[in-house]
Amino acid sequence: MHAIVVGGGITGLAAAHQLLAAGLRVTLLEASDRLGGKLRTGRVAGVQVDLGAESILARRPEAVELARAVGLGEALRPPAVTSAAIWTRGALRPMPQGQVMGVPATAAALTGVLSDAGLAQIARDTELPPLQLGEDVAIGRLVADRMGHEVVDRLVEPLLGGVYAGDAYRISMRSAVPKLFEAAHEHDSLLAAVRSLQRAAPQRPPGEPVFNGIEGGVGTLAEAVARDCRAKGAALETGVSVTGLRRTARGWAAALDDGRSLVADGVVLAVPAAAAARLLAAEAPAAAGELAAIEYASMAIVTLAFRRAELARLPRGSGFLVPAVDGKVIKAATFTSGKWDWAAGADPELFLLRTSVGRYGDEGPLGWEDAELVRAALDDLGEAAGLTAKPVDALVTRWVNGLPQYPVGHAARVARVRSFLSGLPGLRLCGASYDGVGIPACVAGARQAASELLRTLPTGRREEAGE
Known part of the structure; x- marks a missing residue:
């Protein structure tokens, strides 16, 4: 049984790795001249460093597990220092503790980061009517309404901006800070929601890092996954664009820009939303329309x-x-x-x-x-x-x-896309555009897409793949 993975970033590589483990023959196609996507290393003054993502959230297991599976377990490295700062009001100030993505549990430790008036506004959260969030809300707008704009502008925005390069007043709380969104549904105030998360947070074993790097750069993870996939027989091609997808009696046919047409039992699309929209325009126009709207x-x-x-x-x-x-x-x-x-x-x-x-x-x-x-x-x-x-x-x-970007309604949009695609057996979608931009989220999405793809294939072909 043959699967095509479109996209050679870490998501596509992780999907290929998962499909190979299930016994499929895999062809991965990447339009650019290199694999790895936003994972990339380069040399500056002769030193190899990351030019894209440079750390992995260690509290989620997926990326660390993948690194170990491809032989990088001994290369995982925690940061030598973890103390960070905010440059604001003319000085570098220690990053305040006791906050969740910038939303504080108390005004303590915020002196200097916020003005006296800004500090005073935080307590106002408990004096307002109980939280009513609905299906989704922009985290910046909610925090500004409850705690004041200073908390957003000097804490929430720089933290979220570091992850999404986005606008906190547009970013979906449900998609970007899901645990806080869930906790806020169970409490009357944001202060109470943040404090509940802090109380419920599991204690990390001594020495267990929050983040990990990899010796030589996180970009080496993509290189190692690619090597492992090739060693297991996958065909990984760069500089090849998929120009169209068409359903066939057996599965899918992918038209390539070099004139070839590849036939496969299943396809995993691990490309940005705009590219996925173009490829799905003929077979799933409703899904394509939703994908094209992602910014x-x-x-x-x-x-x-x-x-x-x-x-x-x-x-x-x-x-x-x-x-x-x-x-x-x-x-x-x-x-x-x-x-x-x-x-x-x-x-x-x-x-x-x-x-x-x-x-x-x-x-x-x-x-x-x-x-x-x-x-x-x-x-x-x-x-x-x-x-x-x-x-x-x-x-x-x-x-x-x-x-x-994950604006308000992003999760609902992604759910609609997947609902439209559920009627297309042998096709699944994954990547940073949908369920999280971090490396562990991308690896998790790839695993889920590969597993779902296998379940949509006819029983006979699953048996051919060794399931």
């Missing part, structure tokens, strides 16, 4: 290398976030050589860091030349952290339409 944000990462000897002082902690309301160009900085021991050890004479630029609705700087982005990042770093040295190397990596 994306673009961003850029500016990676810089400095000589340690030329730094007046080394940046401390893992990095900092920047509220959009403060009007800076960068939205975050990660001190790579401080956060990851493996990066520091690769060249002890260098200190590497990276900044990110670009938010939904504020992508003007992405039109600048690379040199302009580097200068802007250096200006902000100088103001925030006192960095005045000149970098010995710099690299700008642009992720055009790289981050899907």
Whole structure:
């Protein structure tokens, strides 16, 4: 039995890996010239670093399990430091503890981040009528109504912006912070909901990290999965676009831009929503219409290398976030050589860091030349952290339409898409556009799509695959 996976990011690679484990013959097709999607490594001043995603949420098991399955278990590394900051009101201030994606459980520890008036507004949450959320709500609007705009602008927005590069006043609470959304349905106030989550949070065993990296960069995960898939007989092709999908008597036929047509029993679409919409336009026009409406944000990462000897002082902690309301160009900085021991050890004479630029609705700087982005990042770093040295190397990596947006109603939209596709046996959809943008969520979605695909195939063909 043969399955085609369209898309060679970590989602598509994880789906291929799962299908191979079930005994299928797999062909993976990737339109670009490389596999890995938003997982990508490169060299800056000779040091290999991540140019895309650079950490894995360790509290979810899926990505860590995949890393171990492809031989990277010994390469998993927790951060050397975990203390982060917010650059706001003219200073780097410690990231407040006791909050869930910026929504606080108390005003304590927020002095300096919020004004006195902003601090006073937090307690107002318990004086308002009980929460009534409905099917979904924008987290920024809800928090602003209950606790004031300062909490959103200086806490929620930079934290959510670091994940989605989005607008907190549009982002779906149900999709982006589902546990808080569920807790808020059970309590009268946001303060009570956050406190209930803190009480219910399982205690991590000593030494168990919240996040993991991988020696050599998280981008090596995609490379390792690809190697493992090839070793198991998968055909992984890059530079090949699927231009159309058509149902056949036995399954599906994929038309390729090189003139070939591949026939398969099943197809997994692990591509961004716009690409999936084009491929589904003929066979599932209603689903295609919904997918075409999903929006994306673009961003850029500016990676810089400095000589340690030329730094007046080394940046401390893992990095900092920047509220959009403060009007800076960068939205975050990660001190790579401080956060990851493996990066520091690769060249002890260098200190590497990276900044990110670009938010939904504020992508003007992405039109600048690379040199302009580097200068802007250096200006902000100088103001925030006192960095005045000149970098010995710099690299700008642009992720055009790289981050899907999850506005209010996103979960309902995804449910409608899957309902439309449920009548098409042998076809499933997965990826960051649907159920979460983090690596574990993408791996989990890939596994679910592969498992569902197998269940939709006729019994005889499942037996051929060894089920």
